[in-house]
Amino acid sequence: MLKHSIFSLLLSGLLLFSCDTTSTLSNVSSTPVEFVILQLNDVYEIAPLEGGKVGGLARVAGLLRQLEAENPNTIAVMAGDFLSPSFMGTLKLDNGERIAGLQMVETLNALGLDYATFGNHEFDLKDATLLEKRIDQSQFEYMSANAYCVDGEQQRAFQQNGKPVPAFSTYTFEQNGATYNVALVGVVLPFARPPYVGYKDVEATFAEAVKAARQENDLVIGLTHLSVDGDEALAAAVPGLPLFMGGHEHENLSRYVGQTAITKADANAKTVYIHRVTYYPDSKVSRIFSELVPINEATPEDPTTAAVVDKWQAKIGDLIRQMGYDASAKLTTLSSPLIGTEAATRSSQTNYGLLTNQAIAKAWPGADVYAFNSGSLRLDDNLSGAVTAYDVLRSFPYGGPVVRMSIKGDQLAHFLDTGETTNFGEGGYLQRYQAEKKGEKWMINGNPLDASKTYVIVVPEFVAKGLEANLEFLSEYTYDKLDEFAASGEVVKNDIRDMVIWYMGGM
Template sequence: MLSLDLDKLVVDRSRMQENTYFRPQLTKTTRMHTRTACLYLVLFLLLFPACKSRLQTANSSRPIQFTFLQLNDVYEIAPLEGGSVGGMARVATLRKQLLKENPHTYTFLAGDFLNPSVIGTVKLDGQRIQGAHMVDVMNHADVDYVTFGNHEFDLNETNLQARLDESEFEWISANVFHQTENGLRPFTISRNGHTDSIPAYAILDIRQGEQRLRIGILAVTLTTNQPSYVSISDPFQAAEKTYALLKDEVDAVVALSHLAIEEDQELARRIPGLALIMGGHEHDNMIHRVGNTVIAKADANAKSAYIHQLEYDAATGELKVNSTLKKLDESLPLDPEVDQVVKGWEAKAYAAFRQQGFDLNTPITTLKVPLDGREASIRNQPTNLGVAIARAMKEAWPGAHCGIVNSGSVRLDDQLSGSITEFDLIRALPFGGKVLKVEMKGSLLTRLLEAGLQNKGKGGYLQVYGLEKKGDKWFIDGKEMQADAAYQVAISDFLMSGREENMEFLRTDHPDVLSVIVPGSEDIQRDIRLVLAEYLKKQ
């Protein structure tokens, strides 16, 4: 699958030190030979002024056209909604179609693909898959370039390194570093006996006849989710430094980012020379323009992709960007080769779940109304699935006043309908996790709820039961919440870890947390999926 494409040139990672652009160190003998060669070249140009280099850098009047296919936040390898949308096999088909139109076509994924997913939780030979299925499918789909998303660091150090080494696509990052016993270093990738550092940027070398165009690509990631083995520097400073290194070496620069949209907009303001920012992190498609910079994000799980058709005018130095959102639906057939790889991983996952005792096909209940777990819905408003989970949590703990869960715990990006099985609940809540009973003051609970509203459109948007906001006041069990009163809250263990965006304050050691009850190994509250299953059985 790994092939040499002369249209693509990645900066030699083994010769880069963090964000430093590589320039060869010449020996004394080499310098002498170089000076001699330069003298001959000068004489040649003086004697033959009409001669031109066979390969010229973007100096023709004919525009150079090339295409970027952009994905972001892809957690599922298979199609969703009954097979009608998404799926990496459709991505492969679209890529091949674009390549036929223009051989200068490059595929990018702007972070968040190694975790979470149902298949990623499966154990094979005693080890969790942890994104190996996604890397394998992306290799077969011929993805070209990726950067880190915050969920890449859900993996432990060993598993992340394994996924990097398995990748046949190129990683780029200007601000993600490996915390080692020897200090901060770029992460490395070992392939075929060679170990290279992940570069801060890459350069596309596009040749059209005698014309040559060089496009620089820098990449940055937001600073959330930094386990002990990871260090993420300020994305703006890293991008500015990398852009300064790149701008005189290339004809134009674009960015691959995994930032919040507000951060992408700030990046465009700070570096107005960027022609395009291919972003991730938000899961709904959007396109913005800041000055001359286009910022684009597609829908998560390859429900859509952005096709950027770029045209460079050598005469003016202008790079035009024409961006089109492409829905990946049944109008695109599944690529047979990639679809076969996908089905192979699904078969392994189903077999492993059965070995673990999950009765995947036995119905839990039959729904009269579909439960909405689509990310465009559940991350922006209360949905019947989100409310059902929160209610199940509340009812699982006697005496609880309310239930709260972050929408990002739901990774279904689909609707549950008809006959529901254990496997459906595993798909909906792949993280699992405990349901805690936490006694907290009303002031802290109010702060949490307001932070949830600020997270609209993100995984930190909260789904609640037993809570309601009227005007500027919150009500619990129909009564106005009091700042100094104590309330019993059924809440996910993840939210109480302080790892959710804008909720770093919410930790078990917060002074307004009065008590925490953690379920035992035999209690139903030990797994939110068991809690939801029990609730649905009663409906």
């Protein structure tokens, strides 16, 4: 039975140091073995962001090559959310199939990723066939203790090249003439609910996998895609692991629950975690030194990975030009971030939602209320620093026009209540402008909503057609639609992306 009782010392916001307290350092083995883990989580973009300043998987690969030169016993892991969402992923290949994460799989293959666990966004892919195709195309191993495939009447494990995706994967390395096994146990929050995915209980399946992994491995580590509350609960329920390498949150964090360090890097590889693990075979004690490392212009690129990124960027550049956009056009520099994470936009009014509605209102003024479904904002990240047209395209990958309709006050109240309450937490949660809830009452442009009055609203055509959840009743209304707007002396195409690009360009 292995014991990993962790003593922790937070050296700074960026460094974690863990070791065993049940043995003092003086009685641990004098012949420790060492291996290194590079942790990525929540990566949607293969190329650098913020005008090239931060992130970029070719740079992560360059860092990985340095770590491998330091210690050949180095692995790279992904703690979920990478096949979706991205603007690139929504575009179609020559065979008509959506790119749907292929750009990421090819880039991570070149980078040399070793292991991945599912995030909720992997299940954005339209069906199990496409997801399993991407899994098969991956040269890295997937593992998940609790997510399974619902295939008609049958429940089965997802498959990778004909073999079931296991609850845990084992990394084996040799040092000092001996072989060591490190198990990585994967788990994902049961958030995405397409018909082809089912989930077993997170705690029960994780506990079972950890128990099985301990039988045959020297060390067991979690690769978790959970909310931080979920990670904390799991670390309390299944104690004794030295480390959970986590995802889902998009801002870096580190904390301890009992013996377990929980680490999450920033989304889109703005940072990565490097875990240097020292393992003492005699006492079965592990010490982990964890460091959050920024990925920026100072990080050298790996040329092989850069070539794959460049190939995809060129392909995407062509597709974007065909759509009539200049992806690299710089629109503005933000002094504070625009909030576009799903957790925020599907449950609260954010400044990016407001800016989007204000852009629409500037292009098509005169309506009483502007609103759009937060599900059309697919960034699941915040924008900061220099913003390009590409940032707007990746915010609204599906785009689409807005339309104008007249509805009675009582129906407007029903529309707004559905957006705020019934659709809370979902893509049908409404980002709105000129409609505010004060207590139980809606205020429209500062005046109480009048149930018998007729109001003019501007919403995406998708919403007007009744295609958004619980807003089907809107399909009974007719609407006006324009192809373009003559706004402030300029012509703006009626597409949410064009309006936001135009508006930001004038900021």
